[in-house]
Amino acid sequence: MIEILTSHAFNTIQDRGRRGARRFGVSTSGAMDPVALEAGNALLGNDGDAASIEVQTFPFRLRFKADISFALTGADCDARLGQRAVPPWWCMRARAGDILTIGSPKRGARVYVSLAGGIDVPPVLGSRSTHLRAGFGGLDGRALQSGDVVPVGNPQRESPGRIEFGAEPPEIAIAESDPAEERVLRVRVIRAGEYDLFSEEMQGTFWSTRWKISAQSDRGGYRLGGANLTLAAPVEMRSHGVVAGVVQVPPSGEPIIQMSDANTAGGYPKMAAVIQADLWRLGQARPGSFITFSEVSYRDAVAAMAPVSDYIGRVRATADLYRTL
Amino acid sequence: MSITHRVSPFVGVLEKDPKISLIGTLAMLVEAPGEFDLVQQGRVWSLADVLSSWPNVEEAVVGVTNVMLTFVQPPDDIGALAVDIIELWHRLSPRSPNGKLIEIPVVYGGELGFDLPAVVARSGLSAREVIRIHSEGEYTVCAIASSPGFGYLHGLDPRIFMPRKSVPSLNMRAGSVTIGGMQTGVAVLTSPNGWNAIGRAEMTMFDPRKTQPSLMAPGDRVKFRIDRIEL
Numbered sequence: 365m366i367e368i369l370t371s372h373a374f375n376t377i378q379d380r381g382r383r384g385a386r387r388f389g390v391s392t393s394g395a396m397d398p399v400a401l402e403a404g405n406a407l408l409g410n411d412g413d414a415a416s417i418e419v420q421t422f423p424f425r426l427r428f429k430a431d432i433s434f435a436l437t438g439a440d441c442d443a444r445l446g447q448r449a450v451p452p453w454w455c456m457r458a459r460a461g462d463i464l465t466i467g468s469p470k471r472g473a474r475v476y477v478s479l480a481g482g483i484d485v486p487p488v489l490g491s492r493s494t495h496l497r498a499g500f501g502g503l504d505g506r507a508l509q510s511g512d513v514v515p516v517g518n519p520q521r522e523s524p525g526r527i528e529f530g531a532e533p534p535e536i537a538i539a540e541s542d543p544a545e546e547r548v549l550r551v552r553v554i555r556a557g558e559y560d561l562f563s564e565e566m567q568g569t570f571w572s573t574r575w576k577i578s579a580q581s582d583r584g585g586y587r588l589g590g591a592n593l594t595l596a597a598p599v600e601m602r603s604h605g606v607v608a609g610v611v612q613v614p615p616s617g618e619p620i621i622q623m624s625d626a627n628t629a630g631g632y633p634k635m636a637a638v639i640q641a642d643l644w645r646l647g648q649a650r651p652g653s654f655i656t657f658s659e660v661s662y663r664d665a666v667a668a669m670a671p672v673s674d675y676i677g678r679v680r681a682t683a684d685l686y687r688t689l
Numbered sequence: 690m691s692i693t694h695r696v697s698p699f700v701g702v703l704e705k706d707p708k709i710s711l712i713g714t715l716a717m718l719v720e721a722p723g724e725f726d727l728v729q730q731g732r733v734w735s736l737a738d739v740l741s742s743w744p745n746v747e748e749a750v751v752g753v754t755n756v757m758l759t760f761v762q763p764p765d766d767i768g769a770l771a772v773d774i775i776e777l778w779h780r781l782s783p784r785s786p787n788g789k790l791i792e793i794p795v796v797y798g799g800e801l802g803f804d805l806p807a808v809v810a811r812s813g814l815s816a817r818e819v820i821r822i823h824s825e826g827e828y829t830v831c832a833i834a835s836s837p838g839f840g841y842l843h844g845l846d847p848r849i850f851m852p853r854k855s856v857p858s859l860n861m862r863a864g865s866v867t868i869g870g871m872q873t874g875v876a877v878l879t880s881p882n883g884w885n886a887i888g889r890a891e892m893t894m895f896d897p898r899k900t901q902p903s904l905m906a907p908g909d910r911v912k913f914r915i916d917r918i919e920l
């Protein structure tokens with residue numbers, strides 16, 4: 365068990381997300397940075413789908429109520445276990461009574477606190493992820509608050525060996541193929557259903573604009589500012605399914621990228637969709653930062669997942685080896 | 690950008706193909722051609738029934754005259770998959786809206802039906818007429834989408850059509866019985882909502898603890914019963 369000592373709004377329990385319930389109108393939820401979630405679990409020898417705490421408002425503090433191994437992945441932040449510094453992308457063993465403090469990230473937006481055995485809240489519709497809007501999953505369907513006691517499962521692979529080691533962060537291990545200018549994240553997309561409805565001029569604007577992620581961005585979606593994409597004649601789309609990463613253009617002309625907590629349905633024209641291999645980078649982009657879009661083919665989008673899967677595989681293999689040393 | 694956009698030289702002789710497009714590498718949208726009607730929607734239900742059992746299909750999600758497929762892995766050959774889906778589409782017979790009948794008691798008007806006066810003003814009918822027309826209709830659940838258990842109900846009488854608001858109401862409560870354009874529904878969550886509230890229903894529309902968490906399913910029929918009128 366762990367006890368939450370300090371938590372501000374919107375820190376939640378998340379796993380890979382809720383699959384197969386869209387037909388009931390239930391969005392997937394799930395970690396905004398799935399690579400950090402997977403890597404945290406890999407460091408600890410957990411199942412890849414074990415639930416972690418997604419911290420996106422800081423500072424965050426918790427107390428361990430038993431001896432528990434934990435890992436910190438995701439955004440690069442100042443963290444301490446008692447007085448000891450915890451490096452980013454690192455796992456460690458905490459003793460009962462130890463306090464973990466996580467300060468604001470220096471880069472990135474979300475830190476994942478993974479625990480050996482995973483967080484043991486009951487799965488709802490196949491997932492432990494918190495669905496904040498509908499109020500189920502996670503801990504009573506709500507954000508964590510100080511005083512909460514969160515159950516932790518039994519570790520599958522108790523480690524007699526080493527437990528203090530880290531992984532190379534993916535932003536170093538998985539190089540951006542074609543980095544944009546400094547401080548601008550290049551996001552690869554493939555075109556989506558209504559791209560051709562936009563004039564060539566508007567398509568050009570879409571590709572050339574340095575888009576700013578607005579302050580009204582959250583787990584539901586990122587609103588972008590910087591230009592207006594308008595259609596010569598407005599189209600009324602019939603309500604249809606959408607997934608995380610879809611770039612929609614509402615009548616205001618400012619695009620919205622749907623993220624983990626997006627509605628299951630939308631009706632705005634779709635310009636593009638962020639490729640799966642770049643969703644984790646987007647999940648770490650902060651409001652106020654800039655992104656640009658670049659186009660890739662379907663084949664390249666599929667191929668781009670290989671370095672991501674390889675990275676997670678390497679972290680898991682190396683961690684398994686370390687724990688036996 | 691659509692994957693297959695055959696322009697048939699025999700338009701009017703051959704039936705048009707559905708439009709198929711990608712939403713990333715793990716989702717594909719299949720949109721029925723033509724106008725909305727229940728026959729076309731019935732074919733969408735049939736299509737979703739069949740596609741949901743295809744290999745690598747994680748889920749077939751019914752929308753309004755469309756279905757979105759999500760995949761376990763990116764399909765190897767999207768072109769071939771699209772051709773298979775189009776062929777299936779032309780072979781399918783529509784499923785009829787013969788699901789279960791759900792009767793929902795409604796308290797019309799009152800505090801939660803705060804948009805009833807606007808519907809009255811637009812339709813030129815009395816409040817009692819609007820309520821009578823709404824409660825006498827029989828509706829078909831086209832799709833469950835947008836929020837957990839929310840059914841898009843088709844079959845609203847055109848006399849009480851009411852456009853969606855350009856500025857959503859921030860205080861729309863769960864259970865509000867609403868009209869949005871030519872559709873009606875029951876709000877499942879308390880959240881901002883652009884539809885027009887004309888009453889409230891107490892029925893539980895969604896329970897995540899159940900295997901079938903949503904009360905409504907595509908193809909079900911819905912009737913609203915006047916429980917009380919508060920004017």
